[in-house]
Amino acid sequence: MQIKLSEIPTKAPKELEKDFIKAKTAEILNDIKKLQDILIASKKNALLVILQGMDASGKDGVTKNVFGALNPLGINVAAFKKPTEEEMAHDFLWRVHKVVPSKGNITIFNRSHYEDVLIQRVHHWVDEKTIKNRFEAINDFETLLEQTGTKIIKCFLHISENEQLERLQERKTNPEKMWKHNDDDWEERKLWKQYQNAYEDVFENCSKAAKWHIIQTDQNWYKEYLIADLVKNALEDMHLEYPLLNSK
Amino acid sequence: MQIKLSEIPTKAPKELEKDFIKAKTAEILNDIKKLQDILIASKKNALLVILQGMDASGKDGVTKNVFGALNPLGINVAAFKKPTEEEMAHDFLWRVHKVVPSKGNITIFNRSHYEDVLIQRVHHWVDEKTIKNRFEAINDFETLLEQTGTKIIKCFLHISENEQLERLQERKTNPEKMWKHNDDDWEERKLWKQYQNAYEDVFENCSKAAKWHIIQTDQNWYKEYLIADLVKNALEDMHLEYPLLNSK
Numbered sequence: 091m092q093i094k095l096s097e098i099p100t101k102a103p104k105e106l107e108k109d110f111i112k113a114k115t116a117e118i119l120n121d122i123k124k125l126q127d128i129l130i131a132s133k134k135n136a137l138l139v140i141l142q143g144m145d146a147s148g149k150d151g152v153t154k155n156v157f158g159a160l161n162p163l164g165i166n167v168a169a170f171k172k173p174t175e176e177e178m179a180h181d182f183l184w185r186v187h188k189v190v191p192s193k194g195n196i197t198i199f200n201r202s203h204y205e206d207v208l209i210q211r212v213h214h215w216v217d218e219k220t221i222k223n224r225f226e227a228i229n230d231f232e233t234l235l236e237q238t239g240t241k242i243i244k245c246f247l248h249i250s251e252n253e254q255l256e257r258l259q260e261r262k263t264n265p266e267k268m269w270k271h272n273d274d275d276w277e278e279r280k281l282w283k284q285y286q287n288a289y290e291d292v293f294e295n296c297s298k299a300a301k302w303h304i305i306q307t308d309q310n311w312y313k314e315y316l317i318a319d320l321v322k323n324a325l326e327d328m329h330l331e332y333p334l335l336n337s338k
Numbered sequence: 339m340q341i342k343l344s345e346i347p348t349k350a351p352k353e354l355e356k357d358f359i360k361a362k363t364a365e366i367l368n369d370i371k372k373l374q375d376i377l378i379a380s381k382k383n384a385l386l387v388i389l390q391g392m393d394a395s396g397k398d399g400v401t402k403n404v405f406g407a408l409n410p411l412g413i414n415v416a417a418f419k420k421p422t423e424e425e426m427a428h429d430f431l432w433r434v435h436k437v438v439p440s441k442g443n444i445t446i447f448n449r450s451h452y453e454d455v456l457i458q459r460v461h462h463w464v465d466e467k468t469i470k471n472r473f474e475a476i477n478d479f480e481t482l483l484e485q486t487g488t489k490i491i492k493c494f495l496h497i498s499e500n501e502q503l504e505r506l507q508e509r510k511t512n513p514e515k516m517w518k519h520n521d522d523d524w525e526e527r528k529l530w531k532q533y534q535n536a537y538e539d540v541f542e543n544c545s546k547a548a549k550w551h552i553i554q555t556d557q558n559w560y561k562e563y564l565i566a567d568l569v570k571n572a573l574e575d576m577h578l579e580y581p582l583l584n585s586k
Contacts, residue, residue, distance in 0.1 A: 133427065179381065179440035181486035187435040192427035223485050230478030237471050238429035 093293045095286045098304055100250040102312035111315045118318040119159045125325035128332055129194060130164045135328045136191035136240040139321065140199045142208075143247030144285060145275040146257040147307050149200050152247070155314050156321070157198055166191065169200040182206040182224065183231050193239060203228055207292055212284045225295040232299035241324045242300035245317055246289060247307040251282055341541045343534045346552055348498040350560035359563045366566040367407045373573035376580055377442060378412045383576045384439035384488040387569065388447045390456075391495030392533060393523040394505040395555050397448050400495070403562050404569070405446055414439065417448040430454040430472065431479050441487055451476055455540060460532045473543040480547035489572045490548035493565055494537060495555040499530055 102111070129135060139157075141149040153167055168189040177185045183203055191197035207224050210216050216224075232242055258279070261271040278285070293302045303320060307313045350359070377383060387405075389397040405413055416437040425433045431451055439445035455472050458464050464472075480490055506527070509519040526533070541550045551568060555561045 176440065179442070180438065181482050181488070183482060184435060184438065187432060190428065190432065192424065194427070227478070227482045227485070230475070230482070234429050234431060234475045234478070237475070240429070 093290055093304070095248065095290055095304070098248060100248050100253065100306055100308045102306055102309050106312065108309070108311050112311050115311070115315045115318050118315070118322050119156070122318065122322050122325060123160060125322070125330060126160050126164055126196065128330040129196070129325060129328070130161065131194075131332050132330055133194035133333075134239060135330065136193050137196040137321070137324060138191055138199065138235065138240055138242045139196065139317075140202045140204070140242065140244045141247065142202060142204050142245065142289075143307065144249055144254055144282075145272075145278060146254050146261070146270075147247035147249040148310060148313060149247060151310055152245075152314065152317055153198055153200060155310070156318050157196070160196070164195050166195060166197045167200060168197060170202055170205060181227075183227060187231070190235060191240060203231070204292060204296070207296075208285065208288050209278075211288050212281050225292075228296050229298040232296075236299050241328065243317075243320050243324055244300055244302045245305050245320070246293070246302055247313065248304050249307045251279075253308045254279065341538055341552070343496065343538060343552070346496060348496050348501065348554055348556045350554055350557050354560065356557070356559050360559050363559070363563045363566050366563070366570050367404070370566065370570050370573060371408060373570065373578060374408050374412055374444065376578040377444070377573060377576070378409065379442075379580050380578055381442040382487060383578065384441050385444040385569070385572060386439055386447065386483065386488055386490045387444065387565075388450045388452070388490065388492045389495065390450060390452050390493070390537075391555065392497055392502055392530075393520075393526060394502050394509070394518075395495035395497040396558055396561060397495060399558055400493075400562060400565055401446050401448060403558070404566050405444070408444065412443050414443060414445045415448060416445060418450055418453060429475075431475060435479070438483060439488060451479070452540060452544070455544075456533065456536050457526075459536050460529050473540075476544050477546040480544075484547050489576065491565075491568050491572055492548055492550045493553050493568070494541070494550055495561065496552050497555040499527075501556045502527065 129137070141152055143149060157165055157167075166189070170185070173185065186199075186203045189197065206216075207221050207228070211221050235242060258271075258275055261267045293304075296302075303316070305313050305316050377385070389400055391397060401415055405415075414437070418433070421430075421433065434447075434451045437445065454464075455469050455476070459469050483490060506519075506523055509515045541552075544550075551564070553561050553564050
């Protein structure tokens with residue numbers, strides 16, 4: 091069943107209270123901290139969190155407010171920008187594969203290999219045959235990671251067009267946010283519908299090895315809660331245990 | 339049709355004359371040099387040459403005598419040894435993907451990701467389910483490379499058990515070769531049949547994206563001719579052209 095983003099809310103359910111949820115998130119983060127200790131000690135699993143979303147959907151905020159609480163010894167963040175010349179001279183997964191987490195570690199992808207089937211498709215920089223090949227290559231790549239001990243959590247930060255507008259405008263007026271202003275974001279915003287369609291196609295075609303989570307993103311407190319909860323569940327599902335003496 | 343290595347000769351056809359073939363190889367290498375110049379200039383394709391074979395089958399010799407003639411600016415050699423601790427903490431293709439050739443370049447793999455379905459299988463370090471997953475992952479990985487402009491030439495250096503014995507013995511007596519002696523090679527030799535079976539299975543399961551070439555290896559002059567010829571044909575098939583002014 092094809093996902094229609096326009097039919098999925100971008101806000102938390104009305105009955106939820108912000109303070110209550112924030113308290114819950116704090117509890118979850120405490121649990122995650124304990125689980126991360128065992129992840130590092132046992133070195134048998136890895137966790138890869140992929141954050142995708144429109145500009146100003148708050149990918150940096152998640153990195154800071156959810157993962158900032160964890161032990162930096164076992165956390166890496168990889169932000170994927172415009173590919174360098176060296177990266178362009180390789181297949182699109184080359185730069186990505188290099189920075190996947192090793193066992194015991196958590197890596198956050200701020201944008202990812204999905205940009206190669208999103209921005210590149212929306213702007214028609216590559217043809218549809220290439221997009222199809224990339225969908226397959228992404229599924230194969232994620233299968234390899236999953237089969238070798240890396241759990242992948244893929245989050246789409248689902249923001250409304252209005253909320254994005256407010257946030258982009260704030261970047262023009264709030265001195266603490268001006269450094270984030272970028273004229274390009276306003277240009278990309280004009281392609282809103284095309285991006286939403288491209289995302290829907292990604293969910294349809296690239297959910298084989300790891301599923302997508304649509305995260306209600308208009309309120310940061312709810313977004314952070316949802317992602318923290320996913321991380322906790324993923325770590326719990328690993329059934330992590332401290333290694334015993336001489337168990338190597 | 340499953341390949342039976344025991345039915346494939348390890349020697350050159352009797353009617354071939356060594357001097358004639360050596361002269362031909364020299365001609366081919368000259369052609370390859372000219373083709374490599376265009377490969378480097380056009381930066382549209384890459385070439386990956388994978389060398390696999392039993393110990394003393396002469397992988398180093400190929401690297402020196404075939405690829406030594408080319409412009410080192412555009413040649414890399416990656417030799418895959420026992421994985422490091424960091425490499426072991428990632429999927430088996432992680433260390434391999436990092437060193438694939440960028441466009442314009444030729445990379446020689448002296449051993450490769452195939453060790454992960456050969457030595458590891460023969461010694462039962464991994465289970466058969468894992469081997470099956472790795473076959474698939476290898477096919478997917480090679481498909482990605484082929485689809486993004488990298489031609490892959492896979493060579494199995496097919497040597498006879500007797501010829502290997504002579505070469506290993508020479509390493510014990512010839513002072514110029516003693517540095518290559520390794521007791522482990524004599525241990526691995528006892529697993530000859532198991533290795534040949536594992537190779538046959540690789541040919542059967544991992545020929546989807548790029549085919550295997552069985553190289554008659556008992557005589558170095560013939561082996562070098564065969565591989566040089568494969569390289570020349572691969573470069574010719576790329577239809578390389580010098581880029582024109584402003585064609586970027």
